[in-house]
Amino acid sequence: MNTPLLPIYARADLSFERGEGPWLIGHDGQRYLDFGAGIAVNALGHAHPHLVKALTEQAGKIWHTSNLYRIPEGERLAQRLVDATFADVVFFSNSGAEANEAAIKMARKYHASKGHPERFRIVTFEGAFHGRTLATIAAGGQQKYLEGFGPKVEGFDQVPLGDQKALEAAIGPETAAILIEPIQGEGGIRPVPAQFLRGLRELCGREGLLLIYDEIQTGVGRTGRLFAYEWSSVAPDIMTIAKGIGGGFPMGACLATAEAASGMKVGSHGTTFGGNPLAMAVGNAVLDVVLEPGFLENVERLGLLLKQRLAELQDRHPAVIAEIRGQGLMVGLRTHVPNTELIDAARAEKLILIAAGDNVCRLLPPLVITEAEIGEAVARLDRACAAIEKQLKAVAQKGAAE
Numbered sequence: 491m492n493t494p495l496l497p498i499y500a501r502a503d504l505s506f507e508r509g510e511g512p513w514l515i516g517h518d519g520q521r522y523l524d525f526g527a528g529i530a531v532n533a534l535g536h537a538h539p540h541l542v543k544a545l546t547e548q549a550g551k552i553w554h555t556s557n558l559y560r561i562p563e564g565e566r567l568a569q570r571l572v573d574a575t576f577a578d579v580v581f582f583s584n585s586g587a588e589a590n591e592a593a594i595k596m597a598r599k600y601h602a603s604k605g606h607p608e609r610f611r612i613v614t615f616e617g618a619f620h621g622r623t624l625a626t627i628a629a630g631g632q633q634k635y636l637e638g639f640g641p642k643v644e645g646f647d648q649v650p651l652g653d654q655k656a657l658e659a660a661i662g663p664e665t666a667a668i669l670i671e672p673i674q675g676e677g678g679i680r681p682v683p684a685q686f687l688r689g690l691r692e693l694c695g696r697e698g699l700l701l702i703y704d705e706i707q708t709g710v711g712r713t714g715r716l717f718a719y720e721w722s723s724v725a726p727d728i729m730t731i732a733k734g735i736g737g738g739f740p741m742g743a744c745l746a747t748a749e750a751a752s753g754m755k756v757g758s759h760g761t762t763f764g765g766n767p768l769a770m771a772v773g774n775a776v777l778d779v780v781l782e783p784g785f786l787e788n789v790e791r792l793g794l795l796l797k798q799r800l801a802e803l804q805d806r807h808p809a810v811i812a813e814i815r816g817q818g819l820m821v822g823l824r825t826h827v828p829n830t831e832l833i834d835a836a837r838a839e840k841l842i843l844i845a846a847g848d849n850v851c852r853l854l855p856p857l858v859i860t861e862a863e864i865g866e867a868v869a870r871l872d873r874a875c876a877a878i879e880k881q882l883k884a885v886a887q888k889g890a891a892e
């Protein structure tokens with residue numbers, strides 16, 4: 491593919507003309523069942539009528555005014571997020587990485603404003619993903635994303651996920667905060683036990699640290715609760731969201747308690763586009779649907795159903811599927827074959843999945859998926875697994891014949 495786009499993605503030679511709920515209609519005329527949702531972004535599927543209406547109505551009124559003026563739709567969205575969470579204040583950004591940048595700056599400023607500017611270090615976990623800005627690649631700590639971009643931004647200390655001893659050893663007089671995804675997404679749908687989160691909360695209390703959750707992938711209903719932390723009842727001091735909250739419109743947010751945000755004053759931070767009227771209109775529309783009575787319970791129910799159906803599939807294809815994990819409609823299939831093989835085989839069956847670390851295929855369907863569509867996806871995945879097994883057998887036979 492010869493295009494003037496910066497070649498930073500190994501793009502599939504596939505593009506989509508339009509979407510309807512969980513379906514994507516390709517320029518090739520084919521209908522694909524979308525279990526990637528633009529990497530957990532299209533929480534309500536494609537072209538959801540309520541979202542289309544909110545965006546087009548807002549587009550006819552006003553697009554952008556800047557944060558020099560009040561934006562009523564943003565104030566309303568912030569209030570709704572505050573009412574639904576641990577938080578007291580909200581900062582809107584355009585992306586997940588920017589929301590994390592705000593969280594990192596907020597945590598550092600908190601300690602600085604209390605007379606401890608030396609407390610700027612943040613503990614993160616192996617396998618984490620927090621974005622692609624200079625600070626967030628340092629936070630994520632993945633060598634493949636840091637390589638060649640000069641000195642790693644100072645102030646991030648990484649420990650193995652779940653390793654209490656290493657964690658306590660990493661905390662010192664310069665530590666400001668702990669940053670963690672309640673379920674690692676890009677790392678391969680790796681859930682963090684509630685017990686570990688409780689330990690973090692205690693440790694933060696004892697050491698005067700801020701606890702930051704990156705719920706950019708897990709948030710906004712993905713796991714069957716509005717936010718994944720609700721499963722553990724362990725609230726953070728700061729939390730970042732993005733992906734699902736815009737339903738496909740670029741936006742993110744950094745939520746915080748009044749105390750954690752107390753260092754941030756007029757002029758401390760800013761954004762030109764963040765929280766603009768178009769994004770706020772869509773964000774409110776997403777919440778209208780996700781907060782409807784019964785919506786999250788249905789996500790939880792469908793998530794259980796999906797995992798059950800996948801467990802049956804694993805029984806049928808033990809040579810392909812090694813493990814099923816996740817929560818709600820955030821599910822990972824660890825495979826025995828390279829995960830890209832299953833993703834390619836699924837795509838041949840017109841089912842879209844997404845790769846993750848630890849040789850995992852992610853299933854992240856729109857939260858509006860139906861039981862019947864889950865059944866259809868599993869049937870397609872069944873055929874994809876069968877195709878891989880057939881190949882494995884052919885290779886084995888060829889090996890035996892030689």
Ligand SMILES: *Cc1c(COP(=O)(O)O)cnc(C)c1O
Pocket residue numbers: 584585586587588590619620621622671675676704705706707732733
């Ligand atoms: C996607 C993601 C990010 C980065 O979001 P961008 O919008 O790509 O900047 C950060 N953290 C987590 C957990 C994510 O899944």
